[in-house]
Amino acid sequence: MPKGEAKRIFRNNLGAENPVFAQILGICSTLAVTNVVENTVVMCLGLVFVLTLSNTVISALRKWIPSRIRMMVEVLVIASFVIMVDIALRAWLPDISRQLGPYVGLIITNCIIMGRAEAFAMNNKPWPSALDGLSSGLGYSYVLLAIAFARELLGAGSVWGIQLLGRDNIFAAAWLEGWTNWSIMVMAPGAFFMLALFIWIVKGLWIKPGEQKGCAQCRK
Amino acid sequence: MPEISAFAVLFAAVFTNNILLTNYLGMCSFLVVSREVKTSAGLGGAVIFVMTATSAINWIVYYKLLIPLQLEYLRFIVFIVVIAAFVQLVEMIIERVSETLYAALGIFLPLITVNCAILGISLFMVIREYSFLQSLGFGLGGGIGWALAILAMAGIRQRLASRSRIPRGLEGAGITLIIAGTMALAFMGFNGMVNLQ
Numbered sequence: 001m002p003k004g005e006a007k008r009i010f011r012n013n014l015g016a017e018n019p020v021f022a023q024i025l026g027i028c029s030t031l032a033v034t035n036v037v038e039n040t041v042v043m044c045l046g047l048v049f050v051l052t053l054s055n056t057v058i059s060a061l062r063k064w065i066p067s068r069i070r071m072m073v074e075v076l077v078i079a080s081f082v083i084m085v086d087i088a089l090r091a092w093l094p095d096i097s098r099q100l101g102p103y104v105g106l107i108i109t110n111c112i113i114m115g116r117a118e119a120f121a122m123n124n125k126p127w128p129s130a131l132d133g134l135s136s137g138l139g140y141s142y143v144l145l146a147i148a149f150a151r152e153l154l155g156a157g158s159v160w161g162i163q164l165l166g167r168d169n170i171f172a173a174a175w176l177e178g179w180t181n182w183s184i185m186v187m188a189p190g191a192f193f194m195l196a197l198f199i200w201i202v203k204g205l206w207i208k209p210g211e212q213k214g215c216a217q218c219r220k
Numbered sequence: 221m222p223e224i225s226a227f228a229v230l231f232a233a234v235f236t237n238n239i240l241l242t243n244y245l246g247m248c249s250f251l252v253v254s255r256e257v258k259t260s261a262g263l264g265g266a267v268i269f270v271m272t273a274t275s276a277i278n279w280i281v282y283y284k285l286l287i288p289l290q291l292e293y294l295r296f297i298v299f300i301v302v303i304a305a306f307v308q309l310v311e312m313i314i315e316r317v318s319e320t321l322y323a324a325l326g327i328f329l330p331l332i333t334v335n336c337a338i339l340g341i342s343l344f345m346v347i348r349e350y351s352f353l354q355s356l357g358f359g360l361g362g363g364i365g366w367a368l369a370i371l372a373m374a375g376i377r378q379r380l381a382s383r384s385r386i387p388r389g390l391e392g393a394g395i396t397l398i399i400a401g402t403m404a405l406a407f408m409g410f411n412g413m414v415n416l417q
Contacts, residue, residue, distance in 0.1 A: 024251060024393045028336050031244035071333070072304060079297040087293060102343035105296045109336035111248045188242045189408070192401030196394045204389030 006131050013135035019112045020143040021202045026112040030144055031191040032103050037160045040148035042096050046085040046104065048137030051113050054078045055133030059121040074117045075108065082107045112140055147194050155185030224414075226357035229350070232414040233361025239337050240369040241404040243344075246337030250370055251396050253331075255381075260374035263328045264367025268360070270310070270332050271341055274303050275359025278342040279352055299342045304333045337366055373399060 019025045026047075033043045054077050058065075065073050086104050089097040097104065107113070116136050121129040152158055157165035157179055164170065165179035184190045239245050246267070253263050278299050286292055311329045314322045332338060341362045345355045376399055380386070386395050 025248065027247040027251065028244050028340075031247065072301075075300055075304065076297065079300055083293060083296055086296070101347055102340055105343045106245070106336050106340055108296055108300055109334055109339050111334060114334060184405075187404075187408070188244070189401040189404040191244065192397045192404060196390070196397035196401065199394045199397070200387070200389040202389075203394065204387070 005128060009128065009131050010135045013132065013139045014142075015139075015206075018139045018143065019115070019136050020140055021199045023115070025115050026110045026140055027195070028106060029103055029110060030140075030147065030195060031188075033100060034144055034148040034151055034191060034194075035155065035186045036099075037145070037148045037152050039096055039099055040144050042089070042093065043100060043103065044137070044141035044144055046082075046089070047107055047110065047112070047140060048134065050078060050081040050085060050107055051116060051137040052130055052133040053081050054113060055116055055121045056126050056130040058117045059124055059126045059129035062122050065122075070122070071114075074114060078113050078117070079108050112136060143198065147191075147198060151185045151190060151194055154182045155190060157181055224354065226351075226353040228357075228414050229354045230357035230361035230364075233358050234365040234368065235407065235410040236412075236414050238365040238369060238404075238407055239340065239362045240366050241400065241407050243340065245340040246335050246366055249331055249335050250366075250373070250400075251393055253328075254370050254373040254377055254396065257371065257374045257378060259328075260370045261367075263331065264363075264370050266328045266332055267335065267337065267366050268363030270303070270307060270329075271338055271363035271366075272356065272359040274306055274338055275341050275345055275355050275362075276352070277302055277306065279345060279350075279355045282346055295343075295346065299339060303338055303342075307333050337362065369400075369403065372403060 013019070016022060020027070020030055029043060029047070033039050054074075057077050058074055061073070061077075082105065085107070086097070089100070089104060116133060120132045124132070149159060152160075153164065157163060157169070162170060165176050166181065167177055169176045169179075182190070185194070233239065237243070240247070240250060249263065254260055281298060281302060282292075282295060286295060286298060291298075307329050314329075341359055345358055350358055373396065377396065380395070380399075390398070
């Protein structure tokens, strides 16, 4: 691997080619699990695990996968890692597993994973592919955490279950008692608005026109 | 959930628990394909058909095959394989039988395998312990709800494209998400008519 390659992969996947706000991939889970910070952290860890390992394995197998059935092989590899995550969550974090419900299984159809497998792992050696998976996962995670932080804080006045605003806030500050929860933020419309706002801010301030790429996986 | 009729499940899946607007499933193709009413209608039709059929097949596979064999943990792999195989089969049949139908639906079928709404319906069906008829209603209703949402969105976006100026950062995905949020607000008006949870 040429020198500086790892740095370039990380910079691209965290910044200008971020899977969520630049490529618009993996939106389902971005919207669905971000109402509470705790669930989001668990979901992100699961996704980073699956994405890194599936990218590595698919890249290691890339010379033996016939191109006609490659989608099927990719899905099977991804699904086996997702099953591991699901079983681990059920054993160690049964409450969160119940709250996440079908969204753990839906990591299989999360287009970030298929997208990275098709776009990167099929053409690169295992080690850069692992880094690509890890950095894409981290790029996805920090966007989700930012959205979850805003949604839980505005929607329930808390972060990670700790009450920061409203009644019984941990600062015991009287001026925070008057906080009213924006209950719309924990419901479906709030998720759409929050992600749109995030994309607007990032694209408006950061990404110059012509630089962004579309969702290659979805357009097929 | 034996007490709810299959028809009520169908109604709920279309309106109160719309798969796209309350469970956020199938967003990827929703954001990309909803530019024109014609293509949206094609994809919507394909989703209704595949969703109904796969929810029925997956119900049979799960309760008659996986549970007796105690292989429930394999359901993710089995469901996605059933969906992919079914889509492939339908594509082949349509190609042989009708050229016009293939031209209308064919290009959308590969998109459907990776549409998370299809897998999502099967997973929800297992978690909520629906009976066979309820699952059928849930699959059909989920498909109709998804098609309804994407058709409405395509209509709005077609008008938007010709008449309004959108801030640069909001073009494409941004404005579509805001419209989807507004549609979700409107659909919240149906809340309380049927309770699924």
